[in-house]
Amino acid sequence: MSNSFKVLQALIYAGPAHIGTLRVASSFKNVHAIMHAPLGDDYFNVMRSMLERERDFTPVTASVVDRHVLARGSQEKVVENITRKDKQEKPDLIVLTPTCTSSILQEDLQNFVNRAALNSKSDIVLADVNHYRVNELQAADRTLEQIIRFYLEKNQNSVKTEKPSVNILGIFTLGFHNQHDCRELKRILNDLGIEVNLIIPEGVSVKKLKNITKAWLNIVPYREVGLMSAQYLEQNFQMPFISTCPMGLIDTAKFLRKLESKLGLNLNIENYINRQTRFISQAAWFSRSIDCQNLTGKKAVVFGDTTHAVLMTKILAREMGIRVVCSGTYCQHDADWFREQVEGFCDEILITEDHTQVSNMIARLEPSAIFGTQMERHVGKRLDIPCGVISAPIHIQNFPLGYRPFLGYEGANQIADLVYNSFTLGMEDHLLEIFGGHDSKTVITQTLSTSSDLNWSSGGLEELQKIPGFVRNRIKRNTEKYARDNGIKEITFEVLYAAKEALTT
């Protein structure tokens, strides 16, 4: 027990547990999640609708905890909400999702589930996650395993497919470039004549989960989510799994060799690797090309979730000759594995959930480029250091419409571009600095200085300063024109508004 029970912070990396559960539940086809939560906690719907630009209504509703619930307990409310949703949407499964609020109310949610099950056609599951013990990623991992377990205990189809086949575990909504990665994985498997049995949970019906065991092998591309399920399937159904993430040329090759050996097939894999690395991916040649000499020994900092931070560190160090001065992750629960993986590929290791520690580290090390999350991108902006985003938490621009995998051979191309562009921009900046460059700031202030016959009152100027920079000049011009037209000598903020009104007609 530490003495820092209360943490003072403004920003967090991994979200609360229920977000993980909701991400998994809403990725399945025809599964509805009901949160036991106060008003306003259904913010997940906004994220999914906005970030993923989702066309359908997010299958998540809240059973609202309000003052009445607090006084008298949820009583019939949760049961009613479940049975109502059962009739409205006819989902295959309803996942009752606890939140931080329900965790402390200590209501017997399992009892509600049992009672609702009597009058519902859907299956109903209570997500087994404790807000105060696990974060978003751990909860997602746990919920995925729970749902798989629930359906396999009901029914299973253990006849293996005739042709070699695999399941891909852990592709789901709001994941960093998950959809693109999945497509890239399918392309590789298709090249090798391996069938994809199921992709879980994205877009799969829970009715199909009984067929999981038909696959020969499970693939877990991301360490954060899917590993628990793979371990469960290995223990109970003797299904082997691969948890090597095929990101970067070296680890993609490693992944492919494992694939061949675990499937017990002769896929002529070395030949495939050779051809792909030489001709499909440009990344190997690119790092050998003369351009990339300039990157030698450049300093970089890496920070993100375990999967992306580990692999990015290895790619920079082994495949591009860049010096990783610090590599870090916010997945504190997986710190040991992280350390073991990046040991020898970086100077320092930082494991923290505190963003101020990360920004202090970046300020101290002054790298030429950062590879991190959106938060590191903002740190980079402040310190004038370019940043490539490689991991969640992310903004809408990290859900590109174009094809941008991070995995496999096309992924290696994308990463090479990302790295190179980050550094070049950095060098351009330096060149501009050395030769005086085009300092646009002074130009803007010059045009803003009052060199006309008109007099701006201090109140008017103050008001003008509040107008965003990119329109300020136009507003200033318009106001001065208005003042001249109306024979006004001194421009106060009142004149500014009057001009706005007059000119918007």
Add this chain to the structure above:
Amino acid sequence: MNKKLNFECETGNYHTFCPISCVAWLYQKIEDSFFLVIGTKTCGYFLQNALGVMIFAEPRYAMAELEEGDISAQLNDYKELKRLCLKIKQDRNPSVIVWIGTCTTEIIKMDLEGMAPKMEIDISIPVVVARANGLDYAFTQGEDTVLSALVNRCPTEPNSPKSLVLFGSVSNTVTNQLDLELKKQGIIVSGWLPAQHYADLPILNQETYVCGVNPFLSRTATTLMRRRKCKLIGAPFPIGPDGTRHWIEKICKTYSIQTKGLLEREQQIWEQLKDYCKLIEGKSVFFMGDNLLEISLARFLIRCGMIVYEIGIPYMDKRYQAAELELLETTCYEMNVPIPRIVEKPDNYNQIQRIRELQPDLVITGMGLANPLESRGINTKWSVEFTFAQIHSFTNARDILELITRPLRRNKNLQKLETIKNYVYLSS
């Protein structure tokens, strides 16, 4: 045709923002404040994602994250809070620290109001407590809890009789504009709640007249009347030229001042809005309801010539909004349109069924529902933009219509393109 307002109440299964979101605009409004949200990771995650606060280098707000030890009361809450507040004092030296209580502090019954007075003395900084939790309030009502807490901090020293204090957090530009409009009528605003600085909180006593600029401040209004004996001027809100005119008129009436040039001023603004009004005339609109601005906006849009099918609203204080409701009724009557149904605590699922039936020309809704509705061929406008845009006073009426007509203008152009028309919508 329905001529009377009627009020319905549904299940309360609707989407809105958590009231702690008020932190995002209040810490910017009160420039020397620091907001400490005492809650869980859920609260922090919401603030950071909903309000894009990531972009601020050092926002003047922070989370005191409650962990398992706190909720089982193993820790000394006071000691922990003091440690955090001292750190805030040392790093940022604010003039006031506002503690935002959340659902969690409510459930574990953390006695924030009891602790604050002692803390103030210990750290020598005022500590204000506001319970902006999702158990009791929706979205903008968060501001209401903070402002009503600030009422108690306003000085009482005698001031000129009949002084006027306006309440509601709007940008400094908007306060200037409203001050100016009243000045034209010979009325000097003696202060705003909140002011730009904590030290500038307005003087309040039984001589003070107060008037709200936002429809969600009913608690603040009550506190002003009951605790500080201020006299409330009940008026429609200064949203839209019609609302602004009535708001000014009502204030002038209180001061027995004959308004001058006010009707002309309103008319002149309507002239400027003509082109936008032409776009929306006869079009229908449906408010799903999430920020309590709905009645005022609906009233303005009806005056612009629109037909409002439904006004969803999280909470309806019929006393505080009385003048606004009356104006809504008159407006419907004068424009000869049916009176919309007002649905308190709406049910989003039922509303979507109604939207399917009615096929309104525009739905004003939250971001969780906007994209799915667009994909079904329904024009939408994000309701949250009305909370953050400048919508008050004469000068900004055009900005409201700019927002309202944007989806209509955009989609009108898009729908001309055969390809888009045929391929973007989900078949239903």
